[in-house]
Amino acid sequence: EVQLLESGGGLVQPGGSLRLSCAASGFTFSRYAMFWVRQAPEKGLEWVSTIDNGSGAKTFYADSVKGRFTISRDNSKNTLYLQMSSLRAEDTAIYYCAKSIGGTSSYYDYWGQGTLVPVSS
Amino acid sequence: DIVMTQSPESLAVSQGERATFNCKSSQTVLNSSNNKNYLAWYQQKPGQPPKLLIYWASTRESGVPDRFSGSGSGTDFTLTISSLQAEDVAVYYCQQYYNTPHTFGQGTKLEIK
Numbered sequence: 561e562v563q564l565l566e567s568g569g570g571l572v573q574p575g576g577s578l579r580l581s582c583a584a585s586g587f588t589f590s591r592y593a594m595f596w597v598r599q600a601p602e603k604g605l606e607w608v609s610t611i612d613n614g615s616g617a618k619t620f621y622a623d624s625v626k627g628r629f630t631i632s633r634d635n636s637k638n639t640l641y642l643q644m645s646s647l648r649a650e651d652t653a654i655y656y657c658a659k660s661i662g663g664t665s666s667y668y669d670y671w672g673q674g675t676l677v678p679v680s681s
Numbered sequence: 682d683i684v685m686t687q688s689p690e691s692l693a694v695s696q697g698e699r700a701t702f703n704c705k706s707s708q709t710v711l712n713s714s715n716n717k718n719y720l721a722w723y724q725q726k727p728g729q730p731p732k733l734l735i736y737w738a739s740t741r742e743s744g745v746p747d748r749f750s751g752s753g754s755g756t757d758f759t760l761t762i763s764s765l766q767a768e769d770v771a772v773y774y775c776q777q778y779y780n781t782p783h784t785f786g787q788g789t790k791l792e793i794k
Contacts, residue, residue, distance in 0.1 A: 595783070597731075605723075605731065605774055605785040620781045656730055667721035667778050669742070671730040 562586040562670045564657050569675030576647050576679075582640040582657030582672055590614060590635035593660040595668060596642050598653035608655070609642065612664050620664070625651075647679045683707055683777050687786035693794040700762040702789045704775035709755045712779065719779035722751055722760045725788075726771045734773075735760060767793060 568580040582594070596608040609631040612618040616633040630643040640657050654674040660666035684707040694700045702722075710719045718738035723731040733742045735751035738758055748763045762769055770793055775786040 604788045605725075605776075607783045607785065610781060610783070622782055664781070665719065665778055667719075667733060667736040667776070668723075668731075669733050669736075671732070674730055 562659065564659060564670055564672035566655065566657055566672045566675040569655065569677045571678050571680065572647055573681050574648060574679055577643070577645040578647065578677060580642040580644065580655055580657075580675060580677070582642075584638045584640065584657075584659070587659070589633075589638040592662060593664045593666060594631075594633065594640045595658045595660065596631060596640075597656045597658055597668070597671075598651075599656070599674075600650075600653045603653075606653075610664050611640070613660075613662065618664070644677070647677075649679050651677065652679045653677060682782055683710065683780055683784050685775055685777055685784050685786035687773075687775055687789050689789060690787070691790040691792065693792045694762075694765045695794045696767060697764050700765050700769070700791060702760040702773050702775075702791075704753075704758040704760070704786050706756045706758075706777055710777045710779040711755050718754050718758070719777055720751075720753070720758050721776045721778060723774045723776065724769075724771045725774065731774065762791075765791075765793070 563585045565583045593612045610620040611631045628646045632641045656674045657672045658668035659670040686705045688703045720738040722735040725731045739751045772788045774788045
């Protein structure tokens, strides 16, 4: 059974940093591109970042987070990461990790439960 | 970026009746090399993550009831629930995965009339 479990969320001050993790199980993690998607309170879904399968050499970011967020993966630990820095109030959201069906041009077939990141002083 | 526009913003339908959701993309999401539309539909119930319903515009995900169907091609797409059940109350999102960024529509909120 595919499972994705996010962790690392929590209250952070504006300008601060946080690293989110997504522990994957139930599939061969290295074979699949992975995604981060966020949802601000009472708002819609916003794609944040993509990392390709394998070594994760290719990464993509939304303009709203480019230069501040870094996606990475550790295939030996079956874990996806999102390093977030220079956080702003508008980054407040539930952050979901999601799995592809293979490459990066893919729909998202499994989602984690999400981790909440409030950015506030 | 491809802009996804959903209509209506909200929808109230009686149980047992048909519910129709529309999604329009600002440019085609049809890949002419494989004749596939890179369009997915997700259902999100309150307090839950999104759940995949439909991919390639019309392929139902395993385990999704057959009252859910998707149609359309190019830039215009439709999700239909043929006979609304109480458990279908949710927000429905379309998403294109043809180009990065993978953009979502703003969602359509479905309620029981």
